Amino acid sequence: MSCESRIRTIHRRTPDSAAMVASTRRAMAITATLNRLTFNDADEIRTLFSQLIGQKVDESFLLIPPFYTAGGTEIRVGRNVFINQNCTFYDLGGLDIADDVMIGPNVNIITTSHPLDPAQRRAVTIGKPIVIGRNVWIAAGATIIGGVTIGENAVIAAGSVVTKDVPPNTLVAGNPAQVIRLIGDE
Secondary structure, three states: OOOHHHOEEEEOOOHHHHHHHHHHHHHHHHHHHHOOOOHHHHHHHHHHHHHHHOOOOOOOOEEOOOEEEOOOOOEEEOOOOEEOOOEEEEOOOOEEEOOOOEEOOOOEEEOEEOOOOHHHHOOEEEEOOEEEOOOOEEOOOOEEEOOOEEOOOOEEOOOOEEOOOEOOOEEEEEOOEEEEEEOOOO
């Protein structure tokens, strides 16, 4: 299914909007508990993260708190996923993280946005999915914007802002992120 066919649009003061607010409250309660834990509490972190996303994560999943999200129920993670501390995932549009992904500290993965039109900006929330392929490394401080797919084995350099699809087996860097080179061509 293409990213474009999965776009969600939520208007203010609708049942969908009320559900989004309730989801945020739920996520904030769970992450408040999760964020009091330490690296040594890996089993309890996995239990709380499983509760947050609504499905059991694999025993190989590792997250170092703190962690922030505005929902959680639209996050899907594979096996052997590592999420370093102080990451923020806004998942309204859907966030799929494949096996063997490493996510560095201070990474922002944001599937939500708002219209550019000032008259609509506060009235509409738009969710565009993000798909992160197998064996991707997202380095410290990177930001991934909704509507993109990051191909298998890609590396997102520290501090990059990803606004468009990233081909497999590439290193991207910058703002906006651009392909620097193919991986494996050293």
